Amino acid sequence: MPPRNPLPDPALQAFAPAKINLWLHVTGRRRGGYRELDSLVAFADIGDRLSAAPAGDLSLSVSGPFAAALGRGTNNLVLQAARALAEHCGVPAAAALHLEKNLPVASGIGGGSADAAAALRLCVRLWQADIGGSDLMRLALDLGADVPVCLAGTTARMTGIGETLTPVDPSPPPVPAVLVNPGSPVSTGQVFDALGGRFSLPAEDRGGDLAARAASNRNDLETPAIGLVPEIAEVLAALRALPEIRLARMSGSGATCFGLFERDDAASEGARAVAAAHPSWWVAACSIGGRIGAAA
Numbered sequence: 001m002p003p004r005n006p007l008p009d010p011a012l013q014a015f016a017p018a019k020i021n022l023w024l025h026v027t028g029r030r031r032g033g034y035r036e037l038d039s040l041v042a043f044a045d046i047g048d049r050l051s052a053a054p055a056g057d058l059s060l061s062v063s064g065p066f067a068a069a070l071g072r073g074t075n076n077l078v079l080q081a082a083r084a085l086a087e088h089c090g091v092p093a094a095a096a097l098h099l100e101k102n103l104p105v106a107s108g109i110g111g112g113s114a115d116a117a118a119a120l121r122l123c124v125r126l127w128q129a130d131i132g133g134s135d136l137m138r139l140a141l142d143l144g145a146d147v148p149v150c151l152a153g154t155t156a157r158m159t160g161i162g163e164t165l166t167p168v169d170p171s172p173p174p175v176p177a178v179l180v181n182p183g184s185p186v187s188t189g190q191v192f193d194a195l196g197g198r199f200s201l202p203a204e205d206r207g208g209d210l211a212a213r214a215a216s217n218r219n220d221l222e223t224p225a226i227g228l229v230p231e232i233a234e235v236l237a238a239l240r241a242l243p244e245i246r247l248a249r250m251s252g253s254g255a256t257c258f259g260l261f262e263r264d265d266a267a268s269e270g271a272r273a274v275a276a277a278h279p280s281w282w283v284a285a286c287s288i289g290g291r292i293g294a295a296a
């Protein structure tokens with residue numbers, strides 16, 4: 001008898017890319033406290049990886065550079081996503097899930113949301129679940145405001161509480177970028193509390209590449225996040241000092257910031273410079289844009 005392959009079927013693997021809020025305006029608040037947002041979202045070509053294999057029950061193992069920071073409790077969004085799908089479809093929640101955690105935790109680039117979206121995609125395939133796209137999106141929204149856009153996996157404008165997605169068509173080409181996180185987790189709730197009742201509306205999106213679109217607006221959460229984690233301002237200053245930088249901004253509720261460049265070489269050289277000057281920071285050169293998130 002041939003030895004059993006310890007790895008899952010390669011077909012049952014999914015990429016969970018970093019989600020980047022190129023701009024983010026908090027436009028209002030609904031009854032119940034939910035904030036309404038207007039955000040242009042794109043995905044990087046770096047991220048976590050999730051695999052799924054048949055099993056008698058539901059389990060999650062974690063590896064990767066940020067595994068220790070994640071925890072493996074039942075509140076993990078990957079497990080929540082699998083259980084929600086199983087309950088909706090009336091199938092047993094049975095899968096051996098493995099997460100390679102490459103992105104910093106609580107860092108404003110949607111790692112948990114992307115992981116949950118990947119879990120939904122994988123478990124639909126593993127269980128051959130009978131669920132339509134709209135029902136899957138509703139499950140995604142119940143898991144978190146960023147999960148629907150991560151499930152869609154393409155550059156899109158996200159409005160409402162995350163339920164309204166308008167893909168950017170035609171999709172702008174990817175842009176070279178550098179992501180930097182100072183190693184300071186940020187509480188999304190605390191950042192929104194610090195913002196208070198200040199709301200804003202984005203300026204008109206006049207098109208162009210992703211850097212030009214991003215430059216037309218801002219991230220409303222950047223200033224309150226810096227008040228809570230001053231290291232974010234240091235990250236932005238380090239990015240803005242790099243040659244050929246087009247734009248530097250915080251993503252989501254922080255603390256990860258991104259810099260956009262004209263050339264791949266400029267982004268790679270910038271990443272090396274920041275990493276050398278700040279060895280305790282997480283720094284990654286990447287490309288942002290395109291239909292990366294939906295790729296399995």
